[in-house]
Amino acid sequence: MTTKQQRLIPLVFLIIILGSLVGGLVWHEQNTDHSGWQEKDGIRYYQDFHGDPVSGWMDLPDGRYYFQADGTPSHGWQTIDGTTYYFDSDGIMLTGWQTIDGDTCYFGGNGAMVTGxxxxxxxxxxxxxxxxxxxxxxxxxxxxxxxxxxxxxxxxxxxxxxxxxxxxxxxxxxxxxxxxxxxxxxxxxxxxSGWLEEEGGRRYFSSQGPMLTGWQDMEDGKRLFDDSGYMKTGWYEEGEYRYYFKEDGLMAVSPTKIDGRTHYFSPKGMEVILVNGLNPLPEDFALDEWKIDDTHTVDKRCYPALRQMLDDCKAAGITYEINSGYRTHYTQTAILEYRTREYMKTYDLDFRAARDKALETVAVPGTSEHELGLAVDLLGDEADAWFAQHCWEYGFILRYTADKESITGITDEPWHFRYVGK
Known part of the structure; x- marks a missing residue:
């Protein structure tokens, strides 16, 4: 080995050592986390692991951000992919209710501004x-x-x-x-609230609001409204009763002239067909006969109430006798004729005097309540007293009493009961 070669050996080792040091430094730099906030020239930006500026959406511990291409966070109003967001002064995306420039806004959980x-x-x-x-x-x-x-x-x-x-x-x-x-x-x-005039009629809305239907007690009287709320006028039938409602809708509760003829109504509004010497049986009166027993009948309208009254009287241990119920015009005529002849014979009276006496207890045919089928004669001393006391409970009245003889023109008949309705 020459001297020159010997001198090169340390240099090679030095180069190898230096290369290793530089490589280590590079490796260390490449594997060190550089992410986080940085500031340069007073501007904050965020860099990634390798120290490069981030862009786009990023979730950080304190909130969600949207970074521009240079790594700076977005602030204020931003429209991203057609959706509007708002970022505070730190760049954090806002959610929920927020007051911005005096307006109250709402941002969903994804930060999108809500409209509509x-x-x-x-x-x-x-x-x-x-x-x-x-x-x-x-x-x-x-x-x-x-x-x-x-x-x-x-x-x-x-x-x-x-x-x-x-x-x-x-x-x-x-x-x-x-x-x-x-x-x-x-x-x-x-x-x-109040009256509403419509093409179909009149409706009424209460002070509480709902439209009235059915029977209604109002300040000035009783009215009836159908299921659609329209006020009823004219005749109306419900069950066995007949009512009349005047032009203003008020139910008639007293004598009322209808089509030139006076009709009578109870205080509860049911029509009471008044039959006496001044008020003959109406020509259009219709009867629905119903048997009380094998001999007597009445109008069906009063039968349920009469049946209950008779049964209750019997249950009270009181015996009664049904003397008369419905009478035909022919029967009423026959009774008057029989009574007239009886008085002529018994009291030696002429026909006129006997007829006048008979008329004290027998009505002129066509003017008897019995022809209505709504009156019954019930006999028995105890029974008469019981019926007189309780008849009102069943819709009946004791029709002819001594104190009303001057009005009715009929002598006292403690057995005669007339149905007027409950």
Whole structure:
């Protein structure tokens, strides 16, 4: 080995050692984490593991960021891939309710700004161009109302002392069904009460709001409304009873002239066909005969009440006798003729005097309540007393009493009971 070669050996070793040191330094540099915030010339940016500026979305421990190409975080309003976001002064993406430049905004969990309807657990809101609406607003051609907190009115809502109703956030107007009942709201949305004139008739809405149906006791009297809420006028039949409602809808409860003829009604409104010397049996009267026993009949309208009264009298241990029920015109005529002849013979009276005496207890044919089928003669001293005390419970009255003889023209008949309805 020459001297020159001997001198080169240390140099080679030195080069090898230096190369190893440099390689180690490079390896160490390449495997060291350089990620994190950096600042240069007063500008913050974020770099990755290798120390290069990051860009795009990144989740960090304190929140979510969107970095520009130079690694700087986005601030303020940003539109990214067509979606609007907002980043605070630190670059953190905002979510939930936020107040920005005086407007209240809402950002979803993904940071996207919400516009239009927003449904949360407490109710619904509306954000126009991202800003929360309050007060009266018109949306989709319909009116809405939002409270000071932006919550949309829904259901019954009182605003400025007036009642309104909202369906899915929109103001209801006109006829509106609520829980199976009809309410009416004006074109301004205010709840309406009182009379409503329509082509189909008149309806009435109570001060509480719902439209009235069925029988109603009102301040000025009783009225009837059908299932559609329209006020009834004219004749109306329900069960065995007949009622009459005048033009203003009030139920007749006293003598009322209808088509030129006076009709009579009880205080409860049931028509009472008054039959006496001044009021003959109506030509259009129709009878539905019903047997009380093998001998006597009555009008079906009074049979259930009469049957109950007779059964209760019997249950009280009192014996009675049915002397008379419904009479045909022929039978009434025969009774009057028989009584007239009887008085002529018994009291030696001429026909005129005997007939006048007979008329004290027998009605002229066509003017007897028995021809209605709504009157019965019940005999028995105890029975008469019991019936007189209890007949009203079954819709009957003791028709002819001594103190009313000057009015009825009929002598005292403690056995004669007339059905007028319960």
């Amino acid at each position: 309807w927003l449904w949360l657990s407490e109710g619904r809101y509306y954000l126009k161009d991202g800003a929360l609406l309050t007060g009266w607003q018109e949306l989709d051609g319909k009116r809405c109302y939002f409270g000071a907190d932006g919550l949309a009115a829904d259901g019954f809502t009182q605003i400025g002392g007036d009642n309104y109703f909202f369906v899915d956030g929109y103001l209801a107007t006109g006829l509106t069904e609520i829980d199976g009942q009809l309410w009416y709201f004006g074109q301004d949305g205010k709840q309406y």
